[in-house]
Amino acid sequence: MIKAVMVMNTQGKTRLAKFYEYLPVEKQQELIRGVFAVLCSRAENVSNFIDAESIFGPDSRLVYKHFATLYFVFVFDSSENELAVLDLIQVFVETLDRCFKNVCELDVVFNYSKVHTILDEMIFGGQVVETSSSEIMKAVEEISKLEAASNAITLIPKSASGWRSR
């Protein structure tokens, strides 16, 4: 299964972190720092795989891909295939790119919840559920549509009542 997905920029700032097994915040930070330390010491034109056992414990592999200012990092165990996960990153980034039209780092920062939505459509409870970028897009668009609709309806009558009644 997939253990974690991280997106961080080249200066080590976390842009997205999702752990599929619960970890306390401090531990998450420690892992992210550990990953970044390894990533920035990697030369270019080397493989996209890193032996992650020293950071994440036994039976963990790490695949990363560097796009512009961002590192996309997937951590997983031996039930996945490294090359396939590399393509999964590709699918993820492609989807982001289609969703945000020429995606850049700021899109990821500001549309935090949307990026999570996309990721949730791809990976569900640590397992890959969808690998087709257009299918993911379809699902995400449907969600946005419904969200927009529900927002429009509820804005008028609900905004006053819901939270005041507590």
Added chain:
Amino acid sequence: MGSQGGFYQSKEFLDLVKSIGEARSKAEEDRIVLGEIETLKRRISDPDIPKRKMKEYIIRLVYVEMLGHDASFGYIHAVKMTHDDSLLVKRTGYLAVTLFLNEDHDLIILIVNTIQKDLKSDNYLVVCTALNAVCKLINEETIPAVLPLVVELLAHPKEAVRKKAIMALHRFYQKSPSSVSHLVSNFRKRLCDNDPGVMGATLCPLFELITIDVNSYKDLVMSFVSILKQVTERRLPKAYDYHQMPAPFIQIKLLKILALLGSGDKQASENMYTVVGDIFRKCDSSSNIGNAVLYECICCVSSIYPNPKLLESAADAISRFLKSDSHNLKYMGIDALGRLIKISPEIAEQHQLAVIDCLEDPDDTLKRKTFELLYKMTKSTNVEVIVDRMIDYMISINDNHYKTEIASRCVELAEQFAPSNQWFIQTMNKVFAHAGDLVNTKVAHNLMRLIAEGFGEEDDTADSQLRSSAVESYLHILGEPKLPSVFLQVICWVLGEYGTADGRYSASYITGKLCDVAEAYSDDETVKAYAVTALMKIYAIEIAAGRKVDMLPECQALMEEFLASHSTDLQQRAYELQAVIGLDAHAVESIMPSDASCEDIEVDKALSFLNGYIQDSIEKGAQPYIPESERSGMLNISNFRNQDHHEASSHGLRFEAYELPNQTVQSRIPPASLASTELVPVPEPMYVRESYQTTIVPSASSDAGSTELKLRLDGVQKKWGRQTHSSATSTSSSTSQKTVNGITQVDGSNTSNSRTRETYDSRKQHVEVTPEKQKLAASLFGGSSKSEKKPATGHKIPKPSSHVVEKSHARKSSMEIASEKKASFQQPPDLLDFGEPTVKSAAPSVDPFKELEGLLEPTTQVASDENHGSTTAAAKSPDIMGLYTETHAGIYDKDDSDILSGLSNPPVTNMFGGTTSMQVAQSSKGPNLKDALEKDALVRQMGVTPSSPNPNLFKDLFG
């Protein structure tokens, strides 16, 4: 799409991100974030905030926590948001909750109810959101609360929901296998779901189940094989294609499963040979995902019962990986090689130079993988070279985790294959000197034992040689500063036991050295204790030999210090030493016999030496000892039970539970036996029937006949295949098409290779193999064990290998050329793929095709011929797909250039595809350039990406 609206979410959030981006130091960032937390704390507890604002606050909280700060004050608000009616707010709430909370958090109890309600929602998106939360937030205790609902969702009309319900069930299984073990049959059932996506999702839990227990799933071998066959024959909808590969992710999962099922099972494996062989032939090795599938094939082949033909294909694939320029592929190649050499060790030899290249590669990951491979292929003939290399690498790295691992591997290999004592001792010295503190103390004890016992069967002279060489090397090493503690312990022990044994070193020399050790490492009590005991042994040997012992002055000073030490252990040892020195030769001999570390110590369990003492006591009137088992009055339970068993007419206490009434026992059996076949087994038998009826009705209507446990895969076949094909004809026609595919593929690549090779051959002569490498290769891979043969192989190897290298480079460069061109056209076999009727604008990519027209002509000819065949077959029925292909074939027949333009339009999804897709992408991006520049300006202004000069930040995605 919300992206445009979302980009400027709010001024405040923008400012926050901006100021964090501009922060120069971690401290400054922390200050900003803490300020933000204060603001949020104040605002969020205000009862009058509109929901929109609340949503943003929660997102900001999530952001803050992602940066590593505590946001627990807002958790309760996130929980409250999940109760909201608006989907937008609810989803935000769920997102925050899944990120904030763990399954054991106190607040979970407040969410379970909401989840239950949402799982029953009419809106499938709400259901999906709730299922997502279920995966993260439900623990063993709360599983029963949602389990029936999740099981019901397995029959939901929406495939997205079914898929997620399966995943949720899988998650439950991971968290607590016992709570869902009775539902495992559902996974089998879902394997023949109408929707391939659901089937694919089912493979995840099945893979895990099969990993745990292979034997109960052997019956599924044929089903998996047939599914895999259908997938590779492109029977799945086009939407499952990825980079022209039919559902590669499903293929990978299936191959993984087959590898497990076929392992050591000849019969099962034989069923797989054909389909795996097919994949080997069909796989497109130019794309990343194609190689992923190939790699999985190799893994499968090396796991199932070996088949020579498949092994050959696997070896070919490996050599392609290893010859590739991509580090990723080399890595996979090395890994695959490591798997395959277990079955056919001889395959390693032909890749020796590639392996050595990988060993010297600057890429650490690749290097480590190669060491793993070398570790697997170590023999007594190459152990020296491999261990030396490992130690060199071990010295060069700082990563303690890996250092430990490689050190223990070195030790293991050295113990197993050491060619000589000398070498063994030296190797161990190196390992200990550089990674001493990291290796297990057990390793040190092993080393001591080995020095004491020798290598076994050999004569005593060899053993004493080993010892004296150890002593000598240790005395030498002691001159070095800062040795690891474990190593010093070994040194002290060996010097104490054998320091003076061969007579080359005097006692005073050795004791002097030992004192130096104790002084130099005065903060290490264990080392000091070892040193004192070593001193005692040396003095004891001296005394026993009748020589006069005079303690060195520094030694005496040391002893005085130890006599007053805080450590009682050290004190005791020092006192013992003092006492031993005062004794005569005879007494010392019996206290400290020389070289007796290997003697077995006999333990007198009966304590017979106390007999006299006991006799005395009894004579004086003491009570004789009664063993515990015979003591009466204090009956222990085990005793009691025995009695109880013997005397059936029990009159004592009974410790067993009362037997259950007969009725309940009986009523318990049916649900247990039903459990495997039941769709929804529930503990109470009465309830079973009801829920069984209610839930089974929808499922039965959704997929006919799935109520039986038996898989009906012929049904599945029809679902995915074109409906018109009867099962028999469809398989035969499709396989024939396949073989044509295979042939044309081979043809195409061969011709292109040969053409390019002629032209570019002159270029690649520059590569030569250095003699050093050859030597290394020879010593690593030289199969024979005789040392005289080594130079011979060393000379022999260069010829074929350099030949191979030349060839490989020829191929490589031809591949380069080909790939340049390939950037603009699809691989020949893909030309057959007329399925997609998407002919749009593809003008720019025609030119490169014209160049290749001659080359491709035969292929297209065959393709169209073949297409005729299939269309005629398909035309028999009014199939829409058939109509498509027919019309297409008609058009293509008329005009060849038409085919090319039609075919050269790859689906836009193809990112690796090359220029066409790039152009499409760029043209779509064209008008956006202004946007991009604006974005970039903003980015710079905010200092998020100060170093990046390019406006299209993700441009390299398409490069």
